[in-house]
Amino acid sequence: MxxxxxxxxxxxxxxxxxxxxxxxxxxxxxxxxxxxxxxxxxxxxxxxxxxxxxxxxxxxxxxxxxxxxxxxxxxxxxxxxxxxxxxxxxxxxxxxxxxxxxxxxxxxxxxxxxxxxxxxxxxxxxxxxxxxxxxxxxxxxxxxxxxxxxxFSAKKALASIGEFKIKCPTGYVRIGALIVKDPDKSVRDAIDKIFRLFREEGSATGVTRRLAIEVAESGGVTGYIPTRLPTGVEWVIPYRSRVFNILKNPTYAGANSFGRLTIKKRIKDGRVYKSVKKNVRQDWFSLHMKKHEGYITWEEFLTNQEKILGNTYNFGGYSAGSPRTGNNLLQGLVICGGCGKHLYTRKLSVSRSLYQCRHSETSRYTNCKDLYVNGLNDIIFNEIRQQLTILNVEAVENFEDVLLLEKSKARITRDDSIKGAKNRVTKAEKAYRYAVENIEDGEVSSEIVKNLLKEWEASIKTLRSVENSEDFETAKDPENFTQEERSYLKNILNDLDFIRTSDFISNKDRKELIRCFISRVTITKSDDHKIEIVWSSGRNTVIHMPLTQLKYEKSFIDSLRKLSLTMTNKEIIEKFNSEGVKPLRGRTFTRLLLKSIKRRYKIPSLPR
Incomplete structure (x- = not known):
């Protein structure tokens, strides 16, 4: 050309x-x-x-x-x-x-x-x-x-035998083919702190909030979390997404996984785009446990994932979301009997609140109604107390058999702990010897060798303490229980009254307790409130609760109807607020509230 x-x-x-x-x-x-x-x-x-x-x-x-x-x-x-x-x-x-x-x-x-x-x-x-x-x-x-x-075929072949070299997340380093914890103690402590705070808070948002408070109170000295960059470890602000990624990563549980992500194609504006989709655990290509030392056990990782999934508010399904601090103790558990969707909470005043259905104002779902909280919390606590009273008698009678079983489980746990400690000693020794052999080539620094030696010695010390521990034999023999202790077990339900009324117990803690017993509550509103409680065991209990709708006194409605003949809405609002008349919702009358009352009681307004 x-x-x-x-x-x-x-x-x-x-x-x-x-x-x-x-x-x-x-x-x-x-x-x-x-x-x-x-x-x-x-x-x-x-x-x-x-x-x-x-x-x-x-x-x-x-x-x-x-x-x-x-x-x-x-x-x-x-x-x-x-x-x-x-x-x-x-x-x-x-x-x-x-x-x-x-x-x-x-x-x-x-x-x-x-x-x-x-x-x-x-x-x-x-x-x-x-x-x-x-x-x-x-x-x-x-x-x-x-x-x-x-x-991809080569990766799958290595992953099938657990030899695929996963990317080391923050808190781990790779030495040859081995993955070991970061030699920097401050990095290890920061990762341990995230999992410890999650045990206390129960949500990624709670962990992030605790870390942010620590950053503010320490003036930026502590509270930051580490992240690994090509240039090394950098300490960054504790955003929720960073905390969430650490909690969701199975590598921290000592696992080698492959296939957690899938590339999904889509067409938009005439272009082909690819996005990353996270697979559920059952769809992972491979999963090999105990490939390296974890910050948490695999059992705790699974428990964390269930808790994270439960914290997600899913009004289309049965996910209750994380408990909050409001007065509605059934927050996230109540389902509308009309449309099958979750009811969300709404605060009316300091002492009044309601469970509201998103479809209550539409014509499609005629059975969806709002439920005002008026003694519902007390009814639920009384029902829990009644159910536990029945179950507690059976539990005390079978307590001796339970204790014998627990002692047997304790011995098995001790053997498993010793076996796990021996495996950690072997891995630590292997990592240390590999580092010593490669220190002359410059592949491994002397600082890493020193830290690996300390970890080896620490793992040996842990093994000896587990072998000599008597904690697994401390289960109390059934014959040693006194009559006083048995009586205490039978009367333990009295603590529920303290939990319900005490100012020292937060609403969040009360909600956590209720969720231990109740899976969900379905409320259907017709001539009365039909409350169906689904217990964690799968059993159902049905309660009928009289309708309690907020209604204004007849004298007030008659007075409002008479004033509307000669006064505008603005003048009526000024008159009520100046005379100290209080509405059922809120502290003062507003234009929207007055229009709502007139619409509800079919009171016409003064023509303009």
């Missing part, structure tokens, strides 16, 4: 791209090789002031459908008839995404723009060059697909 004057009158664009920030950092030679096309353009006849090097896409991948600002800039320049030729180190650099590649070819054909690389120049208007561009585009797609398939 002969370069014509119409091409030389326009600009020559050199397109430089690397697929990731890591490539930009490490593959400096590739970037320099792409920039050398500047000299190629000058040799072919373009002046220096006509050559434009576009590097906006350094570190931007083309395979995930993401918008490449550099490529978009080139296309806008082609539309403005400012480009005569586009240079790329390989013409396939423009075709990683099929849609983008086709756009470049079509734009270039319409505006008579050439395409070039280090080997040759292509003219999209020439049928032979157009065919070569199409073939290159197909081969580029095939090459990318084959590389991805081979790479």
């Amino acid at each position: 002969t370069i014509q004057d119409q091409h030389l009158r326009r600009a020559a664009v050199v397109y430089v791209r690397q697929s990731s920030p890591i490539q930009v950092r490490d593959n400096i030679g590739s970037t320099m090789h792409q920039r050398s096309l500047y000299d190629t353009a000058r040799q072919l006849g373009w002046r220096e002031d006509q050559i434009i090097v576009i590097e906006d896409d350094l570190g931007v991948s083309a395979s995930f459908g993401s918008v490449r600002p550099g490529l978009e800039k080139i296309l806008r320049m082609i539309e403005a008839d400012e480009v005569g030729i586009i240079f790329s180190s390989q013409i396939t650099r423009l075709f990683r995404n099929g849609v983008d590649g086709e756009r470049v070819i079509e734009y270039s054909e319409v505006m008579n723009v050439l395409l070039g690389d280090h080997n040759r120049i292509y003219d999209p208007n020439n049928i032979s060059d157009r065919m070569l561009l199409g073939i290159n585009k197909i081969f580029a797609k095939q090459d990318s697909s084959m590389l991805h398939e081979r790479s």
Whole structure:
């Protein structure tokens, strides 16, 4: 293809791209090789002031459908008839995404723009060059697909035997093929603190709040959490997403997992986009436990995931969400019998609140009604007390058998603890010896060797303490229980009265207690409130509660009806508030409240 004057009158664009920030950092030679096309353009006849090097896409991948600002800039320049030729180190650099590649070819054909690389120049208007561009585009797609398939197959093969090298999260480092805890004690303590706070708070938001308070009270000295960057560990602000990622990562439970994420494709605005979707645990490709020392046990990890899932407010399902501090003790547990959706709570005043259905004001669900709290909390506590009274007699009678079983379980737990401690000693010794063998090559620092030696010694000390521990034999023999202790067990339900009325117990703690017994409560409103309690054991209890609707006195309604004949709404509001008349909701009358009362009792307003 002969370069014509119409091409030389326009600009020559050199397109430089690397697929990731890591490539930009490490593959400096590739970037320099792409920039050398500047000299190629000058040799072919373009002046220096006509050559434009576009590097906006350094570190931007083309395979995930993401918008490449550099490529978009080139296309806008082609539309403005400012480009005569586009240079790329390989013409396939423009075709990683099929849609983008086709756009470049079509734009270039319409505006008579050439395409070039280090080997040759292509003219999209020439049928032979157009065919070569199409073939290159197909081969580029095939090459990318084959590389991805081979790479993924190799990963799956390693993952199936638990040897896939997972990315070390913050709190771990890799020494050869081994994953060990970070030698920096401050990093380990920070990760331990997150899991400890989650045991206390029960939610990621609670952990984040505690850490933020600690940052504020310490003046920024403590409370930050570590995150691993290519340059090392950095201490950052405790955002909820960072805490959440730590709590959700099975690596902290000593597991090696693969297949937690799936790439999902979608089409939007004529472009193919790829997003990352998290799989449920049953859909993971592989999961191998006890591959390295964890910060928590696998059992605690599973418990944490159930708690996190339960904290998610899902009004379409039966997820109750995390307990809060409001007066409605059944928050998150109450379901509308009309539409089957969760009722949400609404505070009317200091002492009054209601459970409200989102469909109560629509005509589609005629059975959805609001439920005002008037003794419902007391009814639920009394029902719990009644159920526990029945169960407690049986529990005390069978308590001796339970204790014997617990002692048997304690002995099994002791054997498992000793076995786990021995495994940790073996792993710590293996990591230390590997570090000693590689310290001369500079692969491992002397500081890491010292820390690994300390961990080895600590694991040996832990093993000895477990072997000599008597904690597993402290279960009390049934015959040692006195009559006084048995009587205490039978009267323990009296504590429920203290929990219900004491100012020292928060509403959040009361809600936690109720959730130990009750799975959900369905309320259907007709002639009365039909309350169906589903207990954690699966049994049901049905209670009928009289309707308690907030109603104004007849004298007040008659007075309002009479005033509406001669006064406007504004004048009525001023009169009621000045005379100290209190509404059933709120502290003073407002325009919206007065209109609501008139609409409810069908009181017409004074015509304007």
